Amino acid sequence: MDALELRKLKSMIEHRMEQLQGEIAEAKSFTSKKLEQDDDPSADLDLTISSSVDEKVLADHKSELKRLSRNLLWLDSDDAGLCRVCDCEIPVNRLLAVPDTQVCISCAD
Numbered sequence: 001m002d003a004l005e006l007r008k009l010k011s012m013i014e015h016r017m018e019q020l021q022g023e024i025a026e027a028k029s030f031t032s033k034k035l036e037q038d039d040d041p042s043a044d045l046d047l048t049i050s051s052s053v054d055e056k057v058l059a060d061h062k063s064e065l066k067r068l069s070r071n072l073l074w075l076d077s078d079d080a081g082l083c084r085v086c087d088c089e090i091p092v093n094r095l096l097a098v099p100d101t102q103v104c105i106s107c108a109d
């Protein structure tokens, strides 16, 4: 991976992190707005369903965000772009496609 590819990858990760942070903030405000609804039984049912979905999405977003910020640090380290399992160099196209991974395709299987 050359300097240009590294820069491209890092800016992609930063962009994705901003997007996730925005979605997390939105999901949170959506959930708290829902909680303020009155006691219409059908609204409660909607709330139960959608809040469990929101929580799942929120948890997924948060763990992706954690992996992305970990990878930003990783890309600045001496092990940047090296598979954590077999130590081979991960092709930059794989990192661009799956920016939150630290393993090559063969090790991911």
Ligand SMILES: [Zn+2]
Binding pocket: 083, 084, 085, 086, 087, 088, 103, 104, 105, 106, 107
């Ligand atoms: Zn590997």
